[in-house]
Amino acid sequence: MAHLNGDERGQIILIAALALAVTFIGLALVVNSAIYTQNLASRGEVAGSNDALEMRAMMETNVGRGVIAANRYNHSTQTTLETGVRESIRSVSTQTERQRVTSGTLVNVTLAGAPTYGTRIAQTNTSLFESGEATPSANWMVRERVTRPGDGTNATRRFVINATQLPSSGSEFVVIANGTGGNPKWTMRVWGDVGPSGTVNVEIDTPSGTQTCAVPIEEPYAHIDVTGGTVQGEPCLALQGGSFDGRFAHGVGDEYNITFESGNQIKGNYSMVVRDSTPANTLDTAPASPFSTIAIYNATVQYRYDTSNLRYEAKIRVAPGEPDAS
Amino acid sequence: MRRNRAVSTTLSYTLSLAIASILVSGLLIAGGNFVESRQEQVIRDELEVIGQQVAADIARIDRLVVAADNDPTARLNHTFPERVSGSTYRVSIDAAADELALESTSPDVSVTVSLKSRTDLGDSTAGGGVITVFYDESSGQLEVRDG
Numbered sequence: 001m002a003h004l005n006g007d008e009r010g011q012i013i014l015i016a017a018l019a020l021a022v023t024f025i026g027l028a029l030v031v032n033s034a035i036y037t038q039n040l041a042s043r044g045e046v047a048g049s050n051d052a053l054e055m056r057a058m059m060e061t062n063v064g065r066g067v068i069a070a071n072r073y074n075h076s077t078q079t080t081l082e083t084g085v086r087e088s089i090r091s092v093s094t095q096t097e098r099q100r101v102t103s104g105t106l107v108n109v110t111l112a113g114a115p116t117y118g119t120r121i122a123q124t125n126t127s128l129f130e131s132g133e134a135t136p137s138a139n140w141m142v143r144e145r146v147t148r149p150g151d152g153t154n155a156t157r158r159f160v161i162n163a164t165q166l167p168s169s170g171s172e173f174v175v176i177a178n179g180t181g182g183n184p185k186w187t188m189r190v191w192g193d194v195g196p197s198g199t200v201n202v203e204i205d206t207p208s209g210t211q212t213c214a215v216p217i218e219e220p221y222a223h224i225d226v227t228g229g230t231v232q233g234e235p236c237l238a239l240q241g242g243s244f245d246g247r248f249a250h251g252v253g254d255e256y257n258i259t260f261e262s263g264n265q266i267k268g269n270y271s272m273v274v275r276d277s278t279p280a281n282t283l284d285t286a287p288a289s290p291f292s293t294i295a296i297y298n299a300t301v302q303y304r305y306d307t308s309n310l311r312y313e314a315k316i317r318v319a320p321g322e323p324d325a326s
Numbered sequence: 327m328r329r330n331r332a333v334s335t336t337l338s339y340t341l342s343l344a345i346a347s348i349l350v351s352g353l354l355i356a357g358g359n360f361v362e363s364r365q366e367q368v369i370r371d372e373l374e375v376i377g378q379q380v381a382a383d384i385a386r387i388d389r390l391v392v393a394a395d396n397d398p399t400a401r402l403n404h405t406f407p408e409r410v411s412g413s414t415y416r417v418s419i420d421a422a423a424d425e426l427a428l429e430s431t432s433p434d435v436s437v438t439v440s441l442k443s444r445t446d447l448g449d450s451t452a453g454g455g456v457i458t459v460f461y462d463e464s465s466g467q468l469e470v471r472d473g
Contacts, residue, residue, distance in 0.1 A: 012343070012346050012347060012350055013346065013350070015350075016350035016353065016354065019354050020353065020354065020357060023354070023357040023358060023361055024357075026361045026365075027360075027361050027364065029411070029412070030361060030364050030365045030368050030411055031364075031368075033368050033369075033372060033410065033411040034368045034371065034372075036372075036407065037368065037371050037372040037375050040372075040375050040376070040379065040406075040407075041375040041378075043379075045382075045386070046404070047383075047386070047402050047403070047404065049386040049387070049389070049390060049402065050386075052390060053389065053390065053393060056393060300395070308403075309402060309403045309404065310401070310402050310403075311399060311400070311401045311402075312390050312398065312399065312400050312401075313398060313399035313400075314390070314393070314394030314395065314398035314399070314400070315394060315395045315396060315397075315398070316394070316395060317395050
């Protein structure tokens with residue numbers, strides 16, 4: 001028979017209380033885990049991959065500016081071009097490295113291999129868009145057999161027109177990218193009036209249709225970024241990809257000639273950089289106008305971004321002002 | 327009367343002991359089950375959260391790889407808890423199903439998170455703790471491994 005003396009009573013309740021206490025401790029741990037989960041769930045980006053992409057874009061822009069500057073000022077030989085670009089990339093890299101290292105990030109960019117060379121064709125003296133021959137012609141071939149690289153990317157970049165006088169309707173200035181070997185052609189017609197209260201009209205004809213954009217301008221010049229698809233800084237849908245793809249030389253095949261027509265109707269400056277191509281014998285070299293010089297078409301840089309948690313190393317192809325591959 | 331003395335005390339003692347035992351064991355079983363089911367739920371939630379975070383890391387590396395021209399080096403370390411509610415777990419990429427599978431060992435809970443990436447995924451697995459998502463240049467696939 002059980003002993004009923006006071007000392008040994010209530011063991012079951014005691015043991016049960018202990019067991020329950022242990023259960024509650026377990027519950028507390030589980031709840032703690034749940035709270036930690038909530039905390040983990042609300043954490044955002046910690047490693048800095050967004051910053052890596054931002055820096056990548058910034059580096060691409062900065063190196064692009066270096067390429068533009070080298071093409072404009074250091075274009076006597078391939079060696080001077082490469083040296084110019086290499087030096088500007090070095091200063092961009094050093095500057096960014098110093099700036100970012102304060103936040104524990106190592107950013108570095110170096111030129112990888114030799115740049116791809118091409119030709120820059122430009123007119124800088126605000127004259128008619130005529131050829132550079134002794135007897136200038138209004139309808140002339142700017143560049144012959146411009147060839148896309150094997151991967152189908154573009155072969156013309158940074159084609160910008162800055163016109164101080166525009167032709168009237170009926171005598172439009174025409175740019176043609178004519179696909180060789182029977183391929184279709186891409187045509188751009190420009191007319192209108194410069195400001196104040198002027199309008200720039202840009203019409204694109206491709207085998208798939210025609211589209212026009214008209215942009216009102218106040219300035220005494222019309223800035224048409226043909227490869228960038230903008231007029232006066234505003235997007236011109238006719239020159240851009242989309243349901244109607246009117247990007248420069250879109251759909252003309254891998255080799256094309258660039259021709260100007262009615263160049264005697266328009267005045268101003270223009271510049272473009274083309275990849276592998278053949279001179280069309282209508283240009284003299286600098287300082288005649290228009291002129292062509294050797295230029296860097298694109299450069300490839302090795303970009304490195306390191307933080308304690310993220311390592312990113314990639315090659316970036318820099319070709320400022322090149323439209324997306326078509 | 328004399329022979330019946332103390333019977334009621336013994337009977338009631340036994341009865342109250344039995345009732346108390348039943349009540350207490352019922353309470354313990356119910357409490358234990360409750361904690362267990364809570365634990366399982368919390369593990370499930372935690373695995374889901376970790377899965378989403380790893381999926382986000384994979385998406386980040388995917389973006390970095392897509393932004394590069396060719397064969398980049400991209401690697402991201404992310405520190406997660408070693409254990410979820412006291413249980414170890416594994417994270418693995420199921421390339422065929424485009425899914426990330428997370429499994430805890432005890433209790434056995436498994437969670438899947440769907441993945442979407444432009445770069446190919448590679449079958450790979452990592453334990454809890456620091457998880458590294460990286461781009462495998464030799465196979466051109468995104469994989470996970472222990473960091």
